[in-house]
Amino acid sequence: MSLSRMLSKVTLFTAIALLSVAATRAPTAQSATEIQVSYMDKKFTPAEISAPANTPIVVKLKNLDANAMEFESKTLKVEKVVAGSSDATINVRAQKPGRYEFFDEYNEKVARGALVVK
Numbered sequence: 001m002s003l004s005r006m007l008s009k010v011t012l013f014t015a016i017a018l019l020s021v022a023a024t025r026a027p028t029a030q031s032a033t034e035i036q037v038s039y040m041d042k043k044f045t046p047a048e049i050s051a052p053a054n055t056p057i058v059v060k061l062k063n064l065d066a067n068a069m070e071f072e073s074k075t076l077k078v079e080k081v082v083a084g085s086s087d088a089t090i091n092v093r094a095q096k097p098g099r100y101e102f103f104d105e106y107n108e109k110v111a112r113g114a115l116v117v118k
């Protein structure tokens, strides 16, 4: 195949890939599920939260503790430092059904919770 033919194939392939990305993102216009969680004394309340599958999730986190904490989840791919006595909004992408653990990275062993997506 000539180089120019190859390049046009690559361009076409890229265009198709971009279009399919746009197509899969479009239905995400559905409204997000908002969940309130508070944090104090190395505990999340509630420690287990749930959300419907395939819907973006917004975690409204209230750090009631005087110390900063870091909300983190490896499986949800989020992390956010939240100053003491302040609020934060954590945007989580739409997820498949499953159980996703989160924790305060500063107190990872004890300060843990989970998001159950059904």
Ligand SMILES: [Cu+2]
Pocket: 070, 072, 079, 105
């Ligand atoms: Cu971290």
